[in-house]
Amino acid sequence: MLRFSGYWLYVTSIIHVLVGVWLYAEPLKNIAQSGFFNAVEPFCDRNTAFWFLMFVPLLFAIGQLCCWAQIQGIALPIFLGWCLLATSIVGIVLMPISGFWLLIPPSVLIIIASHQSKSSTTSISYKA
Numbered sequence: 001m002l003r004f005s006g007y008w009l010y011v012t013s014i015i016h017v018l019v020g021v022w023l024y025a026e027p028l029k030n031i032a033q034s035g036f037f038n039a040v041e042p043f044c045d046r047n048t049a050f051w052f053l054m055f056v057p058l059l060f061a062i063g064q065l066c067c068w069a070q071i072q073g074i075a076l077p078i079f080l081g082w083c084l085l086a087t088s089i090v091g092i093v094l095m096p097i098s099g100f101w102l103l104i105p106p107s108v109l110i111i112i113a114s115h116q117s118k119s120s121t122t123s124i125s126y127k128a
Contacts, residue, residue: 003066004109005066008102008105009106012063012102013056015102016056017053024053062080062084063106066106078114078118081107081113084103087103088107
């Protein structure tokens with residue numbers, strides 16, 4: 001389940017890069033022509049391109065984390081799934097025609113995997 005979430009996030013991040021480079025080719029070119037340093041802030045189109053592409057490493061890293069956790073045989077913390085789900089819901093509300101819908105499946109699978117892991121392990125009580 002986590003591996004599927006990881007691969008889903010890998011593909012989503014690759015699509016995000018391809019769409020970002022395609023949609024924001026001109027602002028990205030302008031950023032490069034300006035020498036990169038301090039080339040984003042005063043320009044709205046560059047700012048949008050920057051934040052669109054800055055989301056990619058985060059998606060990819062969460063995908064790697066999912067695959068790593070699956071290989072290690074451990075569950076991810078449930079808060080990761082809930083944070084991803086909350087991010088997707090806020091994004092969908094503010095921008096219904098967007099890729100935020102793609103975050104719902106991996107976030108739900110992370111939550112389910114965390115619940116299954118919790119129910120399959122025995123709880124140990126510690127006395128102080």
